[in-house]
Every structure is written in structure tokens, then in C-alpha cells.
Amino acid sequence: MKAKKVKIKTRPGITDELIQNYFTQFGLIENYYIWGTPKLNNGIIHCLSYDNKIITFLIEDDQLNGIYIRYLEKMGVPVFEDSLECDEYGKALLEKANKKDDSLAIQPNPE
DSSP states (O other): OOOOOOOOOOOOOOOOOHHHHTTTTTTTTGEEEEETTTTTEEEEOOOOOOTEEEEHHHHOHHHHHHHHHHHHHHOOOOOSSSSHHHHHHHHHHHHHHHHHHHHTTTOOOOO
16 A cells, blocks of 8 residues: 655745744743644643733644744743643743742832
């Protein structure tokens, strides 16, 4: 039996630079995380935004979603197969960001 040859469509106009520019509009790359299956390019992308809110990206185009996930995996973004672990990671990012904001609050001058 001969295997059928499948041509994978690519989107040559989508570069790493364009993807990074898109995602950094919302938050730092290190504040992204994925709930999905590693290496299968399937999942839901989450981000802790600059204003300390969790953003969920629901990308309807499976091919584009796969391109985004491959890029984020390449950048070291964690991928969680378990939704509870994913939620806990998001909560930890949020708590860490809120603690950082509290420490940056203006302290009264003790004069």
C-alpha cells in the first residue's frame, strides 16, 4: 500500500517578527501559556496582559493557531495538558504580578 502524499499549506507572509509584534501588543511573551497538547499545535493560548488581566485567544483558523503555538513553544512558553494545571499557572502569574505592583506603590516619605 502506498502512502498518500499530503502537501502542508504554509503562510510565507507570517514571520516570527510579525507574530511577536502581534502577541507583545497584549503582554510579554514570558507571560503566555497554552492549554493543549504539546507538539500537536493544538490548544488555547492564554496571556497575562500588561494591565494584569488574563486574556484568552480563541483562534478559529486551525492552521494559524498551529503557527502561533509553534512560535510560542519555540519561545519556551509552557504547554499544559491538564486544564487545572493551566488555571493554576495563570493564577500564579496573576498573583506574582499583583505582588510586584504592590511593591512598586509609592511609599510615604518618613520626614
